[in-house]
Amino acid sequence: MEQMTLFDDRKQTAPLASRLRPATLKDFAGQEHLLGEGKMLRQLIERDQISSMIFWGPPGVGKTTLASIIASRTKADFINFSAVTSGIKEIKEVMNQAENSRRMGIRTVLFVDEIHRFNKAQQDAFLPFVEKGSIVLIGATTENPSFEVNAALLSRCRVFVLKALEEADLVKVIWHALTSPAGFGPQNVQITDRQVAAIAAFANGDARTALNTLEMAVTNGEISADGLLVTDEGLEQCISRKSLLYDKSGEEHYNLISALHKSMRNSDPDAAIYWMCRMLEGGENPLYIARRLIRFASEDVGMADSHALQVAVAAYQACHFLGMPECDVHLTHAVTYLAMAPKSNALYTACEMCKQDVKNMRAEPVPLNLRNAPTKLMKDLEYGRGYEYAHDTVEKLTHMQCMPESLSGRVYYHPTVQGEERAVKDRLDEIKAWKSDRR
Secondary structure: OOOOOHHHOHHHHOOHHHHOOOOOHHHOOOOHHHHOOOOHHHHHHHOOOOOOEEEEOOOOOOHHHHHHHHHHHOOOEEEEEEOOOOOHHHHHHHHHHHHHHHHOOOOEEEEEEOHHHOOHHHHHHHHHHHHOOOOEEEEEEOOOHHHHOOHHHHOOOEEEEOOOOOHHHHHHHHHHHHHOOOOOHHHOEEOOHHHHHHHHHHHOOOHHHHHHHHHHHHHOOEEEOOEEEOOHHHHHHHHOOOHHHOOOOOHHHHHHHHHHHHHHHOOOHHHHHHHHHHHHHOOOOHHHHHHHHHHHHHHHHHHHOOHHHHHHHHHHHHHHHHOOOOOHHHHHHHHHHHHHOOOOOHHHHHHHHHHHHHHHOOOOOOOHHHOOOOOHHHHHOOOOOOOOOHHHOOOOOOOOOOOOHHHOOOOOOOOOOOOOHHHHHHHHHHHHHHHHHOO
8 A cells, every 4th residue: 555645745845926826806815906896807717708808916915816817717628738838739739629629619717927929920829729719829928928929919908017016915815825725724823013024015916926935935934932933134044134123114215215315325335335235235126216316316316417417227127137236337327426526416406496385386388479370270370370390590500489378487497517517508598599589
């Protein structure tokens, strides 16, 4: 007789994320904009009125889970198809099977995971069967379908954008795993709210990462008389970051980003690099830091060095392409550049002054000389009358008033003499002198 062991139970040895995959919409976490009460996708699933669609979103947000929920609810044949392991031959076999089912009045729902991995020829093989209704295609992708899915196929699918899960959603997922009989419920795991929050922060919107990290932390926990204890030291090893003392939504988060911003403003690259690394070590999303650098490039450097904005945007793109840990050097590059760049807040002050006028003064109509007149009626109403075309002049300047009359003479932009903005100031002074002399 074959000896049985605990390892023969596949349900218990399967990864935690697989054991806890939600079977119903009630258990599904996040995506309220699609699956909340009364939302379109929820209604389509509940009524079994699924049409061809693409689920687009980052990893671990529920694309495959939604497909499995649809599979459990639909009265159609459901076929799970992988773009990684299937080619043209397998596609044609499945399509022929679906066509035979259609002739017998049976719908076929085909789920294609990682549909962006199919090349053009493979995607084209689906098209005629989607067009005549042999299959209802559900594709899942982490890539922008506008670039990765054929236009003809994409035009026949609804695209539903799934968002990265909120940390509150991930916290619920983690606690469910800790209490569920299919998870760690029977093991009496001792873990603090702070530790759960740290796992949720580290997962960065990815439920699969959150559950895998939890599983690793519990596996490496300490056995105690009361159950299994997750320690700070063990958890820090699992997530490779000291995120337990860094709350991305709390005071420390704002203290550190403030320290980074003010160090760059004060042209202190060493301090700026230090605060940036503190944030990364604490588990901060590098894209958040990159977004703040983009803001800083215009708010605090501005026209003194317009290349600063290009550097900051390039750093954001590098963070998006590479992620951590590789993108840390790109952030260091941008932080150092911004710290060493000449500083001007003239754009920021101009924007703030103008916003106050827009908010507090009446919405002035656009002067007639600045309006286009594409129709006879508009011309009869004197739209465009008095417009002066700057390119018709040698100086490329005119005397035309572009401000509303009530704001005539109002000045928002006051260029400084810092860096490249000195040349901008000189040019603006020349323009104003030219207009003043010929008034």
